[in-house]
Amino acid sequence: MNLPSGVEVVAVRTPTLPPATHTNTWIVGEGTFTVFDPASPYEDEQRRLATHVQRRIDRGERFERIALTHHHQDHVSGAIALRDAFFPRVPIAAHPITAARVAPHIHVDEPWHHQETKLCGGLSVTAHFTPGHAPGHLVFQEARSKAVIAGDMVAGIGTILIDPLDGDLGEYLASLEAMRKLAASMLLPAHGPSLTQPDAILSFYIAHRHQRTEQIRQALDQLGTATPLALVPLVYADLPAEAHKVGAIQITAHLLWMQRHGLADLHAGSWQLSR
Numbered sequence: 001m002n003l004p005s006g007v008e009v010v011a012v013r014t015p016t017l018p019p020a021t022h023t024n025t026w027i028v029g030e031g032t033f034t035v036f037d038p039a040s041p042y043e044d045e046q047r048r049l050a051t052h053v054q055r056r057i058d059r060g061e062r063f064e065r066i067a068l069t070h071h072h073q074d075h076v077s078g079a080i081a082l083r084d085a086f087f088p089r090v091p092i093a094a095h096p097i098t099a100a101r102v103a104p105h106i107h108v109d110e111p112w113h114h115q116e117t118k119l120c121g122g123l124s125v126t127a128h129f130t131p132g133h134a135p136g137h138l139v140f141q142e143a144r145s146k147a148v149i150a151g152d153m154v155a156g157i158g159t160i161l162i163d164p165l166d167g168d169l170g171e172y173l174a175s176l177e178a179m180r181k182l183a184a185s186m187l188l189p190a191h192g193p194s195l196t197q198p199d200a201i202l203s204f205y206i207a208h209r210h211q212r213t214e215q216i217r218q219a220l221d222q223l224g225t226a227t228p229l230a231l232v233p234l235v236y237a238d239l240p241a242e243a244h245k246v247g248a249i250q251i252t253a254h255l256l257w258m259q260r261h262g263l264a265d266l267h268a269g270s271w272q273l274s275r
Contacts, residue, residue, distance in 0.1 A: 003194065004145030004185075006030045006123050010052050012040035016074040017246070020158040020191035023074050025049060026149050027056075028142060029121020034065040034093075036140065036149055037190060041077035049078060050085040057086070064121070067112065068094040069151030070134035071101035075190065079106050093118070095129065097136030112138065130179060132172025133160055139179060146185040147194075153179060154201060156192020161246065162253040169209065169257040176206050213254050217273065220264065225272040228252045 003009065006029060011022040023039035033056060040046055053063055063086055068076050071094075079102075083089050091109035099108035112118065114129035124143040131137055133152045140149040152160055153175065162169050180202045187195040187202075195201050212235070219234040220226060228248040232239060236247045255271050258264035265274050 003188075004142065004147045006121065007142065007145070007147060007188070009188070010049055012038075012045040012049055012078065013042055014039050014045075014074040014077070015041070016191060017158060017161060020155065023190050024188070024192075025078075026188055027053075028125060028140075028149075029061075029064070029123055031060075032062045032064045032119075032121035034067055034118075034120040034125070035063070035082065036067045037069055037075045037151070038066060038078035038082040039075050039190075041073065043081075046078045046081040046085075050082060053082070053086070061121075063090055065090050065110065065118075066092045067140070068092065068098055068102070068108075069139065069149065069190065070095075070137040071098045072134060072152065075151070076102055076106060095127070095136040095138050097131075098134075098138075099136075101134075101136060114138075117143075128178065128182065130175035131167075132169070132175045133162060133167050135166070137175070139182075141182055141184065146183065148179065148182060148184040148187050148198070150179075150187045150189045150195075152190050154187055154189050154195060154205060156189045156195055158191055160205075161250060163249050164253050164256055167253065169253045170260065173206060173209060176202050209254075212250075213258060216251060216254050217258070217263065220271060220273050225267070225270045227270055228255060231271075 008027045010025045012025055014023040025038050026036040028034050093110035093112045094108045096111050112127045117124050117126040125140050127138045127140055130139050184198040187198045215235050219231050228251040231251050232244045232247040239247050255264055264271050
């Protein structure tokens with residue numbers, strides 16, 4: 001990865017959604033630094049990240065903060081281990097909604113609000129509220145390079161799951177549009193390599209979601225009435241059987257969006273197009 005000056009990444013192994021196997025822990029700052037999404041629950045990976053941080057401290061740098069993009073376990077599972085590995089303990093920062101989601105296992109000391117800027121080792125980093133994948137999701141833009149730590153808004157490998165128990169497709173689409181307005185130089189996702197041409201990537205994500213909704217509309221038109229699981233073979237033809245439940249979760253998010261826009265109705269557990 002060709003990363004901006006003052007930004008580095010340690011990819012740690014996590015129990016994340018395949019085909020991804022790792023989560024990117026981003027480290028931002030020069031002389032003083034903030035660690036974003038110390039993600040791994042595995043002790044060997046936690047030690048590897050702590051060793052990396054210790055090397056920077058040994059060079060005379062100061063570990064100032066841990067920050068979280070959102071509350072999912074493949075993003076926060078190493079936060080306490082990393083905090084406790086060093087003294088004095090650094091504060092943990094997150095959006096207040098995320099703070100409520102990770103409590104009581106993780107105590108967030110430092111709220112980080114929408115459009116609030118904090119210094120990370122002399123670099124100005126501004127948080128932007130981007131709900132949809134998760135209710136308290138933040139992305140973070142570094143002012144000098146314009147690079148954006150994107151969390152789970154986009155992915156360099158795999159896809160972004162919108163689970164209706166935790167997310168909302170309408171909010172996700174609005175957040176993608178808001179990210180386009182940031183005019184980022186690159187996107188630094190949680191999974192996979194950095195992404196250049198951010199506007200094209202974000203536009204593709206928006207168009208892809210609307211294309212998926214149209215596929216679901218056509219499948220419902222063909223079947224008349226169906227459950228989300230029954231729609232999976234028509235909408236995700238290449239999806240292996242063991243992943244059909246995940247596909248059904250994604251389809252449900254689209255169906256709820258369609259319902260909100262008067263395009264589909266739910267009756268006795270099955271969906272049909274609105275008449």
